[in-house]
Structures are given as C-alpha cells and as structure tokens.
Amino acid sequence: MSDDRTIEIEDYTAPAGGWGSMKSLVEISAREKIGPEALRELTRQNKPEGFACVSCAWGKPAHPHAAEFCENGAKATAWELTSYRVTPAFFQEHTVTELLGWKDFDLEQAGRLTHPLKYDAATDKYAACSWDEAFAGIGAKLKTYDPTKVIFYASGRASLETSYMYSLMARMYGSQNLPDSSNMCHETTSVGLKSAIGSAVGTIHLSDYEKCDAIFYFGQNPGVNSPRFLHPLRDCAKRGVEIVVFNPLKERGLEKFQDPQNPLEMVTGKSTPIASQYHQVKTGGDVGALMGMCKYLIEADDRARELNTLRILDHAFLAEHTTGFEKFADVARGTDWATIEHESGLSRVEIESAAKVYAKSKAVIAVYGMGLTQHVGGIDNVHMLVNLMLLRGNIGKPGAGMGPVRGHSNVQGQRTVGITEKPELAPLDKLAEQYGFEPPRELGWDTIASCEAVLEGEAQAFIGLGGNFVRAIPDHARMEPAWRGIDLTVHIATKLNRSHLLPGKTCYLLPCLGRIETDMQGTGPQSVSVEDSFSQIYGSKGKATPAAETLLSEPAILAGIAKATLAPNPKLDWDAWVRDYARIRDAIAETYPDMFSDFNAKMFTPGGFWKGVPAAHREWLTESGKAEINVPHSLNVTGFEESEGRFRLMTLRSNDQFNTTVYGYHDRFRGVKGTRDIVFMNRSDMLRMGLTDGDDVDLVGDAGDNADRRFNKLRVVEYSIPEGCVGAYYPECNLLMPVAHHARESHVPAAKSVPVRIEKTR
Ligand SMILES: Nc1nc2c(c(=O)[nH]1)N[C@H]1C(S)=C(S)[C@@H](COP(=O)(O)OP(=O)(O)OC[C@H]3O[C@@H](n4cnc5c(=O)[nH]c(N)nc54)[C@H](O)[C@@H]3O)O[C@H]1N2
Ligand SMILES: Nc1nc2c(c(=O)[nH]1)N[C@H]1C(S)=C(S)[C@@H](COP(=O)(O)OP(=O)(O)OC[C@H]3O[C@@H](n4cnc5c(=O)[nH]c(N)nc54)[C@H](O)[C@@H]3O)O[C@H]1N2
Ligand SMILES: [Mo]
Numbered sequence: 001m002s003d004d005r006t007i008e009i010e011d012y013t014a015p016a017g018g019w020g021s022m023k024s025l026v027e028i029s030a031r032e033k034i035g036p037e038a039l040r041e042l043t044r045q046n047k048p049e050g051f052a053c054v055s056c057a058w059g060k061p062a063h064p065h066a067a068e069f070c071e072n073g074a075k076a077t078a079w080e081l082t083s084y085r086v087t088p089a090f091f092q093e094h095t096v097t098e099l100l101g102w103k104d105f106d107l108e109q110a111g112r113l114t115h116p117l118k119y120d121a122a123t124d125k126y127a128a129c130s131w132d133e134a135f136a137g138i139g140a141k142l143k144t145y146d147p148t149k150v151i152f153y154a155s156g157r158a159s160l161e162t163s164y165m166y167s168l169m170a171r172m173y174g175s176q177n178l179p180d181s182s183n184m185c186h187e188t189t190s191v192g193l194k195s196a197i198g199s200a201v202g203t204i205h206l207s208d209y210e211k212c213d214a215i216f217y218f219g220q221n222p223g224v225n226s227p228r229f230l231h232p233l234r235d236c237a238k239r240g241v242e243i244v245v246f247n248p249l250k251e252r253g254l255e256k257f258q259d260p261q262n263p264l265e266m267v268t269g270k271s272t273p274i275a276s277q278y279h280q281v282k283t284g285g286d287v288g289a290l291m292g293m294c295k296y297l298i299e300a301d302d303r304a305r306e307l308n309t310l311r312i313l314d315h316a317f318l319a320e321h322t323t324g325f326e327k328f329a330d331v332a333r334g335t336d337w338a339t340i341e342h343e344s345g346l347s348r349v350e351i352e353s354a355a356k357v358y359a360k361s362k363a364v365i366a367v368y369g370m371g372l373t374q375h376v377g378g379i380d381n382v383h384m385l386v387n388l389m390l391l392r393g394n395i396g397k398p399g400a401g402m403g404p405v406r407g408h409s410n411v412q413g414q415r416t417v418g419i420t421e422k423p424e425l426a427p428l429d430k431l432a433e434q435y436g437f438e439p440p441r442e443l444g445w446d447t448i449a450s451c452e453a454v455l456e457g458e459a460q461a462f463i464g465l466g467g468n469f470v471r472a473i474p475d476h477a478r479m480e481p482a483w484r485g486i487d488l489t490v491h492i493a494t495k496l497n498r499s500h501l502l503p504g505k506t507c508y509l510l511p512c513l514g515r516i517e518t519d520m521q522g523t524g525p526q527s528v529s530v531e532d533s534f535s536q537i538y539g540s541k542g543k544a545t546p547a548a549e550t551l552l553s554e555p556a557i558l559a560g561i562a563k564a565t566l567a568p569n570p571k572l573d574w575d576a577w578v579r580d581y582a583r584i585r586d587a588i589a590e591t592y593p594d595m596f597s598d599f600n601a602k603m604f605t606p607g608g609f610w611k612g613v614p615a616a617h618r619e620w621l622t623e624s625g626k627a628e629i630n631v632p633h634s635l636n637v638t639g640f641e642e643s644e645g646r647f648r649l650m651t652l653r654s655n656d657q658f659n660t661t662v663y664g665y666h667d668r669f670r671g672v673k674g675t676r677d678i679v680f681m682n683r684s685d686m687l688r689m690g691l692t693d694g695d696d697v698d699l700v701g702d703a704g705d706n707a708d709r710r711f712n713k714l715r716v717v718e719y720s721i722p723e724g725c726v727g728a729y730y731p732e733c734n735l736l737m738p739v740a741h742h743a744r745e746s747h748v749p750a751a752k753s754v755p756v757r758i759e760k761t762r
Helices: 018-031 036-043 071-080 088-093 104-109 131-142 160-173 187-197 206-210 227-239 263-268 286-307 315-321 325-334 337-344 348-360 378-391 411-416 428-435 447-455 476-483 554-565 574-579 581-591 683-689 732-736
Strands: 117-120 125-128 150-154 214-218 242-246 256-258 277-279 364-368 401-404 461-465 488-493 506-511 528-531 536-540 647-652 678-681 696-701 710-718 725-729 754-760
Touching (some): 018 071, 036 071, 160 411, 160 461, 160 581, 187 378, 206 227, 214 348, 227 256, 286 325, 286 348, 315 378, 364 378, 378 401, 411 528, 428 581, 447 476, 461 554, 476 732, 647 732, 683 710, 710 732, 725 732
Parallel strands (some): 214 242, 242 277, 461 488
Antiparallel strands (some): 696 710
8 A cells, every 4th residue: 555655864954834735735635635625615714704724723803814723733634534435345355453454544545435334254354334223233232231330431523512412421430531632742731730729721812922921931842733833833933032932853843834825925935933942851851940940030039139139029919919939939948959960961051041941931821742741740740830930920911821732622521511421620510410310420431440440340331532542652562462452442533543443343333424514413513612722612513515425423422322311301302412513502601601601692603612720821720720830759850860872762643644544644843754763863872772863773671660661663863853862753763652641630641751671673
C-alpha cells in the first residue's frame, strides 16, 4: 500500500504557514477526492451559523477571517468528507487478522464506515447487521453485566448534547466508569489548576491576547496542533509582545509564521518572527527552569526591599489573594543555581533573561500543552507555572492568566456536562432529582484504571464513543492481547482504526455521522454545540451530504442503546430528544442552570457564550479560599533517576496527523518525509554512541519493571534536541510506555518522558 514512499530528511527553513501549508492542503484534497461541496464547507468552518472545526479546540472569534481555518483544520475536514467508503463488501474481502497488519494511515484512508457491523469470530470478518439487531444485541449483553465493570469511553470530539446523553446513560445503567481522552491529555490541568486556583480550566479570553505584553509559552506546538493560534501570536509579535518559549525542540510555528491568508506575505515571502526568546529546556526540566525564574524574582525583590527601591513582586496581591508564598520563597532561595542549571538544561543567564522579561511585564499570559501535562510530575509543572504567574498578580486581570491549549474540539465541554469518573465533579443529586434514579456514588475508572481492569480481566464491556482507545493508551504489547478478553466491545466511529480490529468476544462497529454533515431528524436539520479552550460555547451546524444514508447520528445511536438497555423512564423520552436536540439542551440547562440558562437562545452568539470561570475574576474556589502557591515535589518531573545510557523519550505528533489518525508521512516543519520510523537525537549523544545520521537503532523500554518493551529499527535523525533527550512519534512509540508510568495525581500517561535505552539494530 503505502510502502512505495521515498524517504527524505532535510532541514526545513521556511516559516510555518506559507506556501507549504497551501501545497499540503491541495495534496490532501486531491487524495481524498473531495468535490466542490467539501470546498464550500471550508468557507463555513468556524463561522457563526457554520460548523465548529472537528480538529482542535482553539477559539472561534466573533469576527472571523474570510477563511477561518488552518492547514490542519482543513485536512480534518477533507478527511471527514473523503469520497472513499468502507462498505460491507470491504469486510468481505479482508479478515480482521489481515487488517491488523495494515498501518494506521491505510486503515483510515480506506474511507468512511457506512453500515452497522457485527464481528463474526467463525469467519474472522465483520458483517453488516441492522441497527435494530445491533441495539438489541448490545442491550441484551449489557443487561447481564455488573455495571461497575463496564467502561464508557469518550474521545473529546462528541458534542455537548451527545456527551450529556452518554454520561446520563452510563449513570442510569449504574456505571461511573467514564474515562475520556482528557485522561490522557489535560487532566493534569483539571487537577493542577483546580487545586491551585480553584478553577479547572484556563482563565483567559481570546481577547486577552490583544491586551497582554508578554507570553510565557511552554510545551505546546501551535504550528501543528492549533494553527489558528498563529494569527493572534503573529499580531502579538508585531505589537512588540515578548514571547518567551520553553520547548526542547525548535518548533517552526514558534519561530516564524507566514500567513497563508495574507497575499502580501505570500508573494513577498515575508514572515513574522514569533519567539523573542527560545529556550531549549530539557524534557521534564520545566520545574527547574520555573524555579530558577522564581528564585531570581524573589531574590531581586529581597534586594529591592533592603535597598528600599521599587519592589518586583506584587505584595498586595500576594497578601490578599494567595497562601503559601513564604514557604515557597524559602525553597526558591534555598535552591542552588547548579541544581537548577542541571535539571533544566539551561544556563543561569538564559533563565535570568527570561525572568527579566517577566519582571518588567504588566500583563502576562502563560500558555502550555502536552509538554507540561504528560509527565509523572505534571501537576508540579502546572503548579510551578501558576506560582510564577501569582508572583506578580498575573491571574484574573485583563491581558493576563492561564492559557492551557486544549486538544479535541469538545474535550473541555465533555467534562462540563458530566463525562467524568469522579463523583464529586458531576451534579449527582440534581440528576437524581431530574430523572428519578439513584446514580452511582463511588469513584469510577479513569483511563489508567480502565487499562488495569482490562489487564486483570475485570472489565466486562467497553463502549467507545469515538476515538481509538487501544492505540492512544500505553503498553500496546500487553494491552492488545488483554483486550480480546473483554466480553463485549462496541465502537461508535466514523473511520476504521486499530481498536476496532481487536474485537471482544462480541463486538459491534457502529458508524455515525460527522459534525460537518447534515443531521436530519424528526423536526428538521439539527445543530449541536461545543466548548473551546476559552470556555466559550457555540452552536455548530453541519450541511454536507452524509457519507451514507445508512448512518445514524451519535444521539440516535445512544438513544438506541439506551432504550435497549434501560428500563423505560417516564421522566426521559430518548426519542423526543433525538427528534429535536433543543430538548437535550433544555435538559442540560435544567441540570446546569448557572452555565446554560437560555442555552438554545444563546448558542449561535457570534464568538460563543462564556460558561464562567471563577478564577478569571479572582474568586478562588480552593480549600483555603485563596490561590495556593505550592512547593514542587522535585525539580525533575520525569519520575525516574538519571542513569548511564538512559534517555528521556518524548512522543511527538507530526504535522501530518491528528492523534492516531495519520494523514500522511510528511512532518514538514521538521523536515521528515516518507517515514514515521525515526528517532530525533542530539549530536553529542550520537557521537558518544558511535552513531551517524541515518543509522538504524532500536528503542528499548527502561522502566525497570522487567517487561520487554522494544521498538525495532528506527532511523536516527540528527536534530536540535537537548542531550539525553530523544523524540519519536506517537502512537507507534506507545508500546514503550508502561501503564504505570503516569502523572501522579491526574493519571495522565507520562508520554513526554519515557525512560528508554538505545541499541544499534542488529
Ligand atoms: N493537527 C493536529 N492538531 C491537534 C492534534 C493532532 O494530533 N494534530 N491533537 C489535538 C490534541 S488531542 C491535543 S491534546 C493537542 C496537542 O497539542 P500539543 O499540546 O502541542 O502536544 P504535542 O504535540 O504532543 O507536544 C507539544 C510540545 O511539547 C514539547 N515538549 C515535549 N516535552 C516537553 C517538556 O518536557 N517541556 C516542554 N516545555 N516542552 C516539551 C514538544 O517538543 C512539542 O512541541 O493538539 C490537538 N490538535
Ligand atoms: N504516546 C502518546 N500517547 C498519547 C498522546 C501523546 O502525546 N503521546 N496524546 C494523548 C492525547 S492528548 C489524546 S487526546 C489521546 C487521543 O485519543 P483518542 O481521542 O481516543 O484518539 P483519536 O486518534 O483522536 O481518535 C480517532 C478516531 O476517532 C473516530 N472519530 C473521528 N471523528 C468522529 C466523530 O465525529 N464521531 C465518532 N464517534 N468517532 C469519530 C475515528 O474513527 C478515528 O479513527 O491520545 C493520547 N495518547
Ligand atoms: Mo488531547
């Protein structure tokens, strides 16, 4: 299939955006054979009355650009509107065992799923079944299980309406096992920001980027993962905002940007430099770097007090709004520079130059992504970034605050409407009253607990609302065989992926409409809604022709399963909800009146409506009632010791993928073409190991748990990456990660610092 790829590795010197992104877009549009309709859909992307992009969760401005989409958002649209179809005939030709040999790219490239399917173990094939058969079969099975052993996974794309129905269905059934992709992603934010500032989400509005005078930017790659962010970043850079970046890799979108929507920039080849300082921190070394900055600021402030000059820290804010400052300040003063330099991989001069920018700035935004959350000490990362911000009152004022960049387009919203395994985060009493049932009260399974339950043979059934769970999680070589022991697996999906090819004893694959498509129900075409990284909620209306007439919408599929599984409930008419999604929104508004009053009236407000974030106006819903300054456990957040020959592996997304969906083999900004089987290495490490660029190596798991984890034959690419750190692609590398290697309190798999050794391929 795709094995005729020519491999090219080269230095990429062009900016992010620019002609490269146009070319990439044209290529994928041609490959998916999308027609004029799909191109028309692009003009409706992220517009009021249009549809919310299915790619990332970046904000949708009230006054959008003529084309408010980016290269990767457009790719996601083209991917969903592809003209290829995976029909029952496809499954007649290919057994599941054969398909297991296909690459992620080839599986999804086969096209959109069209018919409900049931796995037949005798022929090792999927075969078409009717929707009624599928629902009845699933319901009959679910009725026989212990609900506390059934997993209801959600990938963060499903709308607020679907997510609300899903979590309600799970709880009515008796399960609080509601892991979602957030458990592998920003759960560290949900836990870390909640404990520090009392709000579990970012505190800024999109418009704060017009008011800030500095941005401190950690471990997020906008050029690839949220390209529409490049526009406000470029505007900031042009306004003279200092953008101070901490990232082990020189990511192109943070260096320079050429706006593909600006004809002048495109024709003249001009681009805007983004970062004013770029610090290639060691993977897992951010707490060190942040401690260094805090130490500098606190000691400079100490001197100012002695000399009676202008103070550096905002003492009025610290006294009124925070707790824990003195204890933390003593730790910072007592941490020596040699340790800070060693742990961060940065020099004192570099760290002080960053701190000086912070000290002179009046309104600072802290941005971060997976580079901070996916570590054993991820919470320490988030807490330290909050600490830095609190030192000068940079939370809860215009132009300042915490700006985590969320992943999936509605991942934050799913949590808002009840998808959580934590009983205290769902309004259980309210649900009990609204629907007259007794919801489960005990802690459910998150992603890690679900993996453990599957490994131990405890899990009886897995329902997946989108996503590619078995590929996204760690430890493939142990998880995949265990997966087959599950009694029932059900996947609601748009395209075929590897999780579908690991059927439980009974397995259904249920194809659904995508968000871009017309969703026609009893009362006419329906809209849905999503929440972005800024807690803004918007309506989204699909208008493209559905990929097949046989598809059902996600709410219709959930209603089918619910009716076949649960006893009828006089307070809940699933069919009425499906006929008119406005009724689901009424129900959401009743459950969450503070956030969703007048939901139906407000959902198409340009720019969305804000759900409200208490920390954004300095209301701290923490244990102490104040913002808490925390002392980190350690300056090293990797969770393992340094030792000879051990490397820190960070697993990366290429420019040609959306999570486990691989669009192609071109990681343009990093100059890698035709392959994903590479490992980025530092030159000194290569020299020490006698390796040259282009050599083949094996990565070997080094977690010390005696399990054999090995990735054979990766091509070494000499790269600008700190010594002792290596980078390679997710999800292929997940087989090197033990399930137990996760963030302490949030349980997010520690995918950005996996302990590995490197061996020459024999
Ligand atoms: N096109 C596209 N868009 C996407 C996605 C996609 O796969 N493709 N995925 C979506 C999802 S679900 C998510 S969660 C987001 C993910 O978006 P990001 O948060 O950007 O996630 P990653 O690309 O995994 O890694 C981010 C950056 O962290 C850096 N990094 C690694 N380790 C460290 C460290 O220890 N410290 C610091 N400071 N930096 C580090 C890496 O070099 C990389 O630049 O994007 C969303 N948008
Ligand atoms: N090593 C490593 N592992 C990681 C990460 C990492 O950085 N490194 N990142 C983690 C992160 S941040 C995340 S969010 C997870 C991602 O984990 P998931 O969210 O589980 O995975 P995706 O790849 O986004 O899911 C892709 C599948 O979703 C289905 N799909 C697409 N659109 C729709 C739709 O509209 N409806 C339905 N029902 N299905 C749809 C398609 O069938 C497609 O195959 O992976 C995590 N795993
Ligand atoms: Mo994510």
